[in-house]
Amino acid sequence: MTLRIRGVVLDAVGGPVPGARVALEAGPVPVPDVALLTGQDGTFELDLPTPGEYVVAVHGDDASAQARLTAPTESVVEVRLDRPGS
Amino acid sequence: MSHDDINPHEPVAPEAEPVDEVGTEELTEDPGAGDGAPEEAAAGLDIEPVAAVMAQALDAVEQAPDTSGLRPVGEATYGPPIDAETVQGPDNRVQITATGSYPWRVHCSLLITANDGSQWIGTGWFNGPSSIITAGHCVFIHAPGTQRHGWVRSIEVMPGRNGASLPYGRFLVPRAQLRSVHGWTTGPDHEFDYGALLLTEPKGNATGWLGFANWSDATLNAKSLNLSGYPGDKPSGTQWYHWSGVAALSARKVYYTLDTAGGQSGSGVYVFHEGGRYAVAIHAYGGSGSNSGTRINKPVFDNLKLWKG
Numbered sequence: 001m002t003l004r005i006r007g008v009v010l011d012a013v014g015g016p017v018p019g020a021r022v023a024l025e026a027g028p029v030p031v032p033d034v035a036l037l038t039g040q041d042g043t044f045e046l047d048l049p050t051p052g053e054y055v056v057a058v059h060g061d062d063a064s065a066q067a068r069l070t071a072p073t074e075s076v077v078e079v080r081l082d083r084p085g086s
Numbered sequence: 087m088s089h090d091d092i093n094p095h096e097p098v099a100p101e102a103e104p105v106d107e108v109g110t111e112e113l114t115e116d117p118g119a120g121d122g123a124p125e126e127a128a129a130g131l132d133i134e135p136v137a138a139v140m141a142q143a144l145d146a147v148e149q150a151p152d153t154s155g156l157r158p159v160g161e162a163t164y165g166p167p168i169d170a171e172t173v174q175g176p177d178n179r180v181q182i183t184a185t186g187s188y189p190w191r192v193h194c195s196l197l198i199t200a201n202d203g204s205q206w207i208g209t210g211w212f213n214g215p216s217s218i219i220t221a222g223h224c225v226f227i228h229a230p231g232t233q234r235h236g237w238v239r240s241i242e243v244m245p246g247r248n249g250a251s252l253p254y255g256r257f258l259v260p261r262a263q264l265r266s267v268h269g270w271t272t273g274p275d276h277e278f279d280y281g282a283l284l285l286t287e288p289k290g291n292a293t294g295w296l297g298f299a300n301w302s303d304a305t306l307n308a309k310s311l312n313l314s315g316y317p318g319d320k321p322s323g324t325q326w327y328h329w330s331g332v333a334a335l336s337a338r339k340v341y342y343t344l345d346t347a348g349g350q351s352g353s354g355v356y357v358f359h360e361g362g363r364y365a366v367a368i369h370a371y372g373g374s375g376s377n378s379g380t381r382i383n384k385p386v387f388d389n390l391k392l393w394k395g
Contacts, residue, residue: 002229021207021318023348030276030371030378032223034198035318035348037205045204047229057348059319 003048005069007077009038009058016042017081021059025066028052035059104277104337107383113300115213115391117362119188120294129361132310133329134189136180179326179345182314186253189363191246191293195316195323196352198224198241202233209315210243211354211365212295214394215288218243218259219298220352221370221380222270225281237261241283245293247316249323254293259283265393277338279370280380282393296354297364300387303335306357306366313344313369315353333376337383340367341376348372355379 009017020038024031029049038044048054048071056067056077063081182190198206210220229235239261245254263285269278314327334341340355346369355367367379368386380386 001231023318024373026373031373033346033348033351033370033372034223035207057319061322
């Protein structure tokens with residue numbers, strides 16, 4: 001069965017960010033080097049290869065952020081883009 | 087004594103081991119520069135000329151004060167990393183802006199629409215006039231029990247993309263024209279993570295393509311690895327290049343310290359050989375230790391040649 005996390009990407013004032021690039025940046029095993037684009041409502045659903053601790057990286061046009069989570073204990077994440085991107 | 091229906095004299099052989107897949111014969115399929123502006127002379131190169139400026143900068147960095155004992159400032163906010171990140175050490179990727187010229191125009195930004203309608207970004211590269219190679223997980227997504235699982239719906243291809251600039255336009259490749267291998271679609275098994283997009287028109291005649299090769303460990307260990315693709319941690323749709331040595335080899339994988347990020351899956355990991363550029367792996371994984379790609383061993387070489395047509 002697929003291990004899935006759900007999330008939403010918000011801007012500095014709490015509005016949804018569509019088209020942000022969401023990717024697993026670190027995890028307990030090597031992770032596929034693809035990135036998911038958030039929907040019009042800023043939401044995303046990302047699948048994990050195995051339980052464990054992950055870093056989810058989010059990149060918008062002018063800001064970036066990360067979130068750390070442990071799956072499957074944590075399955076919902078909110079990421080706020082409020083600092084300059086790379 | 088019964089032998090059922092099997093002829094007891096039917097020849098048998100040991101099941102092939104992964105190491106046998108590299109083989110003893112080194113195989114190459116040549117690159118092509120396409121119909122566009124001619125390529126810069128590549129004879130004698132080991133890394134791309136654009137890397138020279140960065141290499142000089144790195145030399146300067148090496149003479150700077152030793153700050154290796156200091157912790158990354160990001161840890162103040164996020165704590166220490168779980169594991170090595172896909173961008174390893176200093177980020178010395180080089181942005182490519184002349185993406186309309188060879189070899190940069192063979193690299194394609196991919197916009198993938200999965201079976202559930204979700205959209206993803208990846209990278210592919212022309213290996214011939216009518217075929218683009220990428221990672222298996224860019225064409226077939228494993229998410230059992232969900233609508234996402236299976237072949238993706240379609241992939242929009244943008245060769246040589248530079249942000250909003252599309253020097254070779256864009257085109258849609260539908261599900262029916264995608265290919266991968268049994269080891270990936272029934273897996274997922276990271277050792278078989280590769281696939282292809284077969285085109286109905288020879289778009290690669292304009293862009294050119296990378297060669298590809300099945301080479302021995304000894305040959306590969308003497309080479310620098312080059313990679314260019316479309317990372318999601320950089321401005322949208324921009325192409326970035328990096329190079330490194332080989333970190334480790336197995337029969338089905340190549341490991342390296344090339345800096346990558348989500349969006350670069352499918353990039354060609356290539357080396358210079360007699361003035362040409364030859365892919366030796368298909369980038370697929372990051373995020374834990376060294377990054378890695380699917381090695382172009384003999385079976386992979388044969389499939390890339392089959393898909394090239």
